[in-house]
Amino acid sequence: MKTILDTILSGTATSADYAALQIPESYRGITVHKDEQEMFAGKSTWEKDPRESLHLDDVPVPELGPGEALVAVMASAVNFNTVWSAIFEPVSTFGYLERYGRTNPIAKRHDLPYHVIGSDLAGVVLRTGPGVHTWNPGDEVVAHCLSVELESPLGHNDTMLDPEQRIWGYETNFGGLAELAIVKANQLLHKPTHLTWEEAASPGLVNSTAYRQLVSQNGAGMKQGDTVLIWGASGGLGSYATQMALNGGATPVCVVSSEDKADICRSMGAELIIDRKAEGYTFWKDEHTQDPKEWRRLGARIRELTGGDDVDIVFEHPGRETFGASVYVARKGGTIVTCASTSGYMHEYDNRFLWMNLKRIVGSHFANYREAWEANRLIQRGKIHPTLSKAYSLEQTGQAAYDVHRNLHQGKVGVLCLAPEEGLGVRDEELRAKHLTEINRFRNL
Known part of the structure; x- marks a missing residue:
């Protein structure tokens, strides 16, 4: 492994040099x-x-199977699915691996008594399997986490609809929180050249998820002039939604839980902020009863900030805690687009406010390859920036996941895998210098 790392750090190795490297047994x-x-x-x-x-x-x-790549992982990141894997909620991931293993002989590799987790990476291609023509040893890459088989016609209009769609590193094995990882070649994207390894590893899952959920026609289809309510607007997912709203000519209404998080949103350019803790929003009277008065109070607060407008789009991901309020505050004909449910999966809302006001609820899950590519291109061009706040060593991944589980973090939490220290991997210093303030916005918060 040391030889692999030395080759990457040399900065001069050719594709042939990488192809000649010996792959370790473990x-x-x-x-x-x-x-x-x-x-x-x-x-x-x-x-x-x-x-x-x-x-x-x-x-x-x-x-290594057909259509796959073996990647030396320089850095990865922690997502909520890392936490879910670690606490075996809502179900153990071993059920996913068992079912995947039954689909074909090659997939049987994934059904093991251990699960190497992680759904982000930045690194270097070491080997490619049969049938891979676009990527070569030595290519510096990031990986998106959509794994598909595409043997069914159902996935060929939108690959997220493939019946065999899975999230790599969560529903498959050999994930990115490791020194090596196995990915399908159609998960690979070019690493943004102005970012370090840890910065480049951090946007993948959340940036692509936010892009599909908010911008894509498969999600909310945000347009210029829209007003968007963003829950957790300084968090791992919401911070990308906030940037995309601002970058796309929309107006974000950022919901946060502290003044520090409000300041982060302001630093991104957002002006309309709701500190839900300071303003004392409590959407549930008790475990079983919501409080519509609080929905109305939130709606009034939004109109106060916007000059009388309700929001066109609600960017939902907390789930049970906020969903009733989200349905209520969307404008007539508006859209509530939801992914994940970090506060609970069993959502409740008053359907009168949905059907009588012609609102839509849209489910959104990760992104297809084209959406992930477009989201990565925004990063490459310096239009959207990583929200990395801290990077841990591979040995400290448990603590990193604990911080995310307890919401002790800001933005994204990175993990150094093979990279021996932070700050490595930058190839375009000129572009980096133009955006250094934005790149470092979340650092050490």
């Missing part, structure tokens, strides 16, 4: 163990500690 990766699936039984979600379930193990390098 590598270090962050895993969860199948025999520990019940370790948190009887504990609440809040009590489950990722530091107890995440392991740094030496695991065998899997055989």
Whole structure:
């Protein structure tokens, strides 16, 4: 592994040099163990500690299949699905691996008693399998996390509709929180040349998710002049939605939970801020009863900020805690676009405010390859910037996941895998210098 790293750090190695490298028999990766699936039984979600379930193990390098690439991972990042994997909620990921393993002989590799997790990476291609023609050893890449088979016609209009669509590193094995990773070649994108390895690794999942959810016609189809309510607007997902709204000529109404987070939104250029904690919003009277008065109060506050307008789009991801309010505050004919449900999956809302006002609820899940490519292009061109706040070592991944689980972080949390230190991997210093303030906006918050 040291030889691989030295080759990457040299900055002069050719594709032939990479192709000549010996691939080790094993590598270090962050895993969860199948025999520990019940370790948190009887504990609440809040009590489950990722530091107890995440392991740094030496695991065998899997055989490379057709259409795949073996990537040396310089850096990765923690997402909410990292937390879900670690606390075995809402279900253990080993069920996904078992089902995938039954689909074909090559997929059987994924059904193991351990799961190497992680759905982001920035690194260098080492090997490609049969049938790969676009990517070569030595290519510096980032990976999006959509894994598809595309043997069904259902996925050929929008690959997210492929019946065999999976999230790499969550519903498949050999993920990005490791020194090596296996991805399909159609997951690869060119690494933005002005970013470090850890910066380049951080946008992938959330940036692509936000792009489809907010900008794509498969999501809300945001246009210039729209007003967008963004929950968690300084967080890992919301911070990209905020940037996209501003970059696309829309007006974000940023919902945050502290003045520090409000300041982050202002630094991105947002002007309309709601601090839900300072203003005391409580959308539930108790576990079973919502409070419509709080919906109305939120709606009034939005109109106060916008000069009388309701929002065209609600960018939803908290789920149960906020969904009733989200449906209420969208304008007549407006759109509530939802992905994830970090506060609970069983949403409740008053359907009168949906059907009688001709509103739409749109489900959105990650992004197809074209959407991920377009989202990455915005990063490459310096239109959208990474929101990395802190980078941990691979050995500290449990703590990084704990911070995300407990919402102790800002923006995105990165993980150095093979990269020995931060700040490496920049190829375009001139472009970087133009955007250094924006790139570092979230650092060390």
